[in-house]
Amino acid sequence: MKALLAAALGLTSAAAALAPAAAAEPTSPLPTAASTSGYAQYAGSAEEAANNKAFFEAVLASVAEKRAENPEAATVTVTYSTASAPSFRTQIARSTQVWNNAVRNVQLQEGSNPDFSYYEGNDSRGSYAYTDGHGNGYIFLDYAQNQQYYSPRVVAHETGHVLGLPDHYTGPCSELMSGGGPGTSCTNDQPNSTERSRVEQLWVNGLAEALAEVG
Numbered sequence: 001m002k003a004l005l006a007a008a009l010g011l012t013s014a015a016a017a018l019a020p021a022a023a024a025e026p027t028s029p030l031p032t033a034a035s036t037s038g039y040a041q042y043a044g045s046a047e048e049a050a051n052n053k054a055f056f057e058a059v060l061a062s063v064a065e066k067r068a069e070n071p072e073a074a075t076v077t078v079t080y081s082t083a084s085a086p087s088f089r090t091q092i093a094r095s096t097q098v099w100n101n102a103v104r105n106v107q108l109q110e111g112s113n114p115d116f117s118y119y120e121g122n123d124s125r126g127s128y129a130y131t132d133g134h135g136n137g138y139i140f141l142d143y144a145q146n147q148q149y150y151s152p153r154v155v156a157h158e159t160g161h162v163l164g165l166p167d168h169y170t171g172p173c174s175e176l177m178s179g180g181g182p183g184t185s186c187t188n189d190q191p192n193s194t195e196r197s198r199v200e201q202l203w204v205n206g207l208a209e210a211l212a213e214v215g
């Protein structure tokens, strides 16, 4: 079954080896292949700004709720789980390091009671950020796409959505949120100065708004 699937997807043997025997099943339903709108993809034409915004707002509300319980905390922390993306732990840790070095107003941290979760698997749509509309945010990482494109960049890009950045596929490789736009040869996984500033600003203004809503 696994071999058939890998063959059908045209994966290399390396890609097939990367895929675990039993891909972790999401505890909440992820979108099915039948519905193709409403997701922000890493590459492709289905740019969906509204979903990016909804995803960011879901994360923001989750963080703000915890923040209200612990207003003394010096740093705004967004907590995530990698339990359902075990083969991407290295790339996720790298993405966390990239973002935590790039911005100060928000920090990422792996931990319990997560604000969002990473998932891995096979999806013809590739990797994407997704929210179910009920305050739950996911980042889905597609095996084939992470072989085709530079995986640390894919992960850092999708995590950029967590922090509030929209897609900008027409941008250059020096932009993280241009995603798959600059092609498979692009290996930049660092946000540029504009992207950094935008995140910093979002987490000053955005958190204040979110706090007002839950407070």
Ligand SMILES: [Zn+2]
Binding pocket: 040, 041, 042, 157, 158, 161, 166, 167, 179
């Ligand atoms: Zn994107």
